[in-house]
Amino acid sequence: MSPSAVHDAVASVNDPEYPDVSIVDLGLLVSIDVDEANRSATVDLVPTFTGCPALAMIAGDVEAAVLTVEGIDSASVSWRRDVVWDTDRMSFAAKRRLATDYTVTLRRKDGTLRCPVCGSDAVTDQSMAGPSRCRSVAWCPSCRNPVEVMRA
Ligand SMILES: [Zn+2]
Numbered sequence: 001m002s003p004s005a006v007h008d009a010v011a012s013v014n015d016p017e018y019p020d021v022s023i024v025d026l027g028l029l030v031s032i033d034v035d036e037a038n039r040s041a042t043v044d045l046v047p048t049f050t051g052c053p054a055l056a057m058i059a060g061d062v063e064a065a066v067l068t069v070e071g072i073d074s075a076s077v078s079w080r081r082d083v084v085w086d087t088d089r090m091s092f093a094a095k096r097r098l099a100t101d102y103t104v105t106l107r108r109k110d111g112t113l114r115c116p117v118c119g120s121d122a123v124t125d126q127s128m129a130g131p132s133r134c135r136s137v138a139w140c141p142s143c144r145n146p147v148e149v150m151r152a
Pocket of ligand 1 (some may be wrong): 114117118119120141142144
């Protein structure tokens with residue numbers, strides 16, 4: 001058993017909202033602590049959006065994945081409230097995947113939005129009641145597409 005095997009196991013878990021995007025690519029992983037003597041691993045994650053109903057599912061998936069690593073008999077997952085997730089934690093690949101596969105965009109630091117379909121900067125917020133509690137809906141007047149905005 002090696003710590004990198006545990007990391008690989010965590011990285012194999014995809015976000016339930018985006019079934020082909022790893023939670024590691026989304027920047028959810030804070031730290032992994034492997035105790036080889038006790039054959040246990042502790043995984044610290046940061047939620048993208050506090051209260052996101054997918055959190056329990058993600059924690060369960062991570063636990064199950066870590067338990068498949070040879071030499072690990074117990075796994076625990078905790079959500080860190082002292083770490084703030086922001087879009088800088090996401091990998092470039094994850095951002096691009098969200099844009100192309102899910103038309104999800106991320107709010108820039110200055111609050112503006114860029115359309116993932118046509119690249120327009122004219123995207124306007126529509127409603128805070130999005131398809132899930134983790135996303136809200138915006139509208140691009142240039143290409144007339146609805147755009148989902150990932151909440152941070
Ligand atoms: Zn557009």
